[in-house]
Amino acid sequence: xxxxxxxxxxxxxxxxxxxxxxxxxxxxxxxxxxxxxxxxxxxxxxxxxxxxxxxxxxxxxxxxxxxxxxxxxxxxxxxxxxxxxxxxxxxxxxxxxxxxxxxxxxxxxxxxxxxxxx
RNA sequence: UGAGUAAAACAGACAGUCGCGGGGAAAACAGUUUUUGUUUUCCAUGAGGAAAGUCCGGGCUUCACAGAGCAAGGGUGCCGGUUAACGACCGGUGGAGGCAACUCUAAGGAUAGUGCAACAGAAAAGAACCGCCGGAUGUUUCGCAUUCGGUAAGGAUGAAAAGGCGAGGUAAGAGCUCACCGGCAAUCCGGAGACGGAUUGGCCGUGUAAACCCCACCCGAAGCAACACAAGACUGCACGAUAGCUUGCUCGGCUGUGCGAAUUGUGGCUUGAGGUAAUCAGCAAUGGUUAUCCUAGAUAGAUGGCUGUCGAAUACAGAACCCGGCUUACAGUUUUGCUCAUUCA
RNA sequence: GGAGAAGUACUCAAGUUGGCCGAAGAGGCGCCCCUGCUAAGGGCGUAGGGCGGGUAACCGUCGCGAGGGUUCAAAUCCCUCCUUCUCCG
Numbered sequence: 001x002x003x004x005x006x007x008x009x010x011x012x013x014x015x016x017x018x019x020x021x022x023x024x025x026x027x028x029x030x031x032x033x034x035x036x037x038x039x040x041x042x043x044x045x046x047x048x049x050x051x052x053x054x055x056x057x058x059x060x061x062x063x064x065x066x067x068x069x070x071x072x073x074x075x076x077x078x079x080x081x082x083x084x085x086x087x088x089x090x091x092x093x094x095x096x097x098x099x100x101x102x103x104x105x106x107x108x109x110x111x112x113x114x115x116x117x118x
Numbered sequence: 119u120g121a122g123u124a125a126a127a128c129a130g131a132c133a134g135u136c137g138c139g140g141g142g143a144a145a146a147c148a149g150u151u152u153u154u155g156u157u158u159u160c161c162a163u164g165a166g167g168a169a170a171g172u173c174c175g176g177g178c179u180u181c182a183c184a185g186a187g188c189a190a191g192g193g194u195g196c197c198g199g200u201u202a203a204c205g206a207c208c209g210g211u212g213g214a215g216g217c218a219a220c221u222c223u224a225a226g227g228a229u230a231g232u233g234c235a236a237c238a239g240a241a242a243a244g245a246a247c248c249g250c251c252g253g254a255u256g257u258u259u260c261g262c263a264u265u266c267g268g269u270a271a272g273g274a275u276g277a278a279a280a281g282g283c284g285a286g287g288u289a290a291g292a293g294c295u296c297a298c299c300g301g302c303a304a305u306c307c308g309g310a311g312a313c314g315g316a317u318u319g320g321c322c323g324u325g326u327a328a329a330c331c332c333c334a335c336c337c338g339a340a341g342c343a344a345c346a347c348a349a350g351a352c353u354g355c356a357c358g359a360u361a362g363c364u365u366g367c368u369c370g371g372c373u374g375u376g377c378g379a380a381u382u383g384u385g386g387c388u389u390g391a392g393g394u395a396a397u398c399a400g401c402a403a404u405g406g407u408u409a410u411c412c413u414a415g416a417u418a419g420a421u422g423g424c425u426g427u428c429g430a431a432u433a434c435a436g437a438a439c440c441c442g443g444c445u446u447a448c449a450g451u452u453u454u455g456c457u458c459a460u461u462c463a
Numbered sequence: 464g465g466a467g468a469a470g471u472a473c474u475c476a477a478g479u480u481g482g483c484c485g486a487a488g489a490g491g492c493g494c495c496c497c498u499g500c501u502a503a504g505g506g507c508g509u510a511g512g513g514c515g516g517g518u519a520a521c522c523g524u525c526g527c528g529a530g531g532g533u534u535c536a537a538a539u540c541c542c543u544c545c546u547u548c549u550c551c552g
Contacts, residue, residue, distance in 0.1 A: 048418090057170085057435075057436090058169095058170090058435085058436055059434090059435045059436050060435090061436095062421095062422095062436060063422090063436095066421090066422045066423085067422080067423085069137095069138090069422080070136095070137075070422060070423050070424095071423085073136090073137065073138095073423090074136090074137095074423085098422095098423065098424085099424095102423095
């Protein structure tokens, strides 16, 4: 298993943090990716992205990570503060469309009730 | 024009907008002797031809200097050159393929020695099983049997059978003799050499060295997760002759009141056998000189998204100390040299 | 990033001085014994992959991760690639 975080204002880095989200958080599977969501007492949203070696070579993993990162970045300001999010890429993400992935991530986040009320 | 062959270049571009890495500048705040940290704004900049596989060769670092000797082990293998070095590259020689351009080639030694060659076959290395021929003996219906010789032309086996093929020759045969071809040796000529050519001689015991080996040349070991400096939880070990370190052994030498060590930070970390252009030397690889340029340096790991235009933008694919090669993956576009075929002049 | 090891029937595997090797052995499968029945245990037997040919017995050919090479002959020797696993802070 290879885990890769993402440089964000606040991002998950250490392996134990990922493990905590996997174990204690809720999971929401999708076609392109799996979302793990865990509420915390912090005032910020923290995110981590995982792309295992299963998905492909280094270049493919980079591509997957960037697509997820870009989508999450656009969605982030609408989210409730105080949670840890881990997105795990799945095989189907190879060659997927940017907008399709964005739609799915939004749906998963809605399921997790991560968005703040307007 | 078509087919082929060799080499080289590119690897989407431009504009707008949101976002990321490190760098520089300015401002504000915290703190303050300098310094440093955070935030905001602006500026220029930011993956490859293979960044890959890690198959070779170096630089660099540590092992005190990277040293001495011996042994073992490993590598390379036609010749000459290039290079920091190489198993790479360039030019040739021999061999193989192609009408040709051109391509491929681990290509030293089998009379230095040892081993192996299953099955089949008389025999797998100094070969008489059958056959052929001659002599003797027996039987004597001219043949057969036994025995002693000669013989590698023929036979069956096998991947491979004792130079090939033809003629002469002979009891039958045989490089026994001769012509041509192959291979070997000597001499002469050409070449820097591998080697090529000519003449003469003699008539020549298979294959395997990517089996051991012989000959010639080369190699100390590990690797940036190396290592250096600073801090150092834990208290684990040693405390004056042992311990540890350098592939093995011998020598030589080092460490020391500290050693080991989770972990953290900084350095190593990008100016280099560098690129570009011109010119000179060389067939070329490459080298010299001059001018000019500075072009990622992250540390969970930065290049992405959207919109528009171009006829179409789509392959393989992401730096992690740095270079020189090799190998492997790869959509498409462009240019140049050469060869063959066809048509026209 | 670097260093190393392995790959053979469905599974675990033996076999590398090159030769009767498609391949020992075990699990497996079938039958029998044991038991009221099953499991376990014991005994006996058996197929071993693909393609082609043959009524069948059987024969030919390709297969030891993949592709080349050396050799008369390669699971074994040499080269290149693929996959899996381990170690180094």
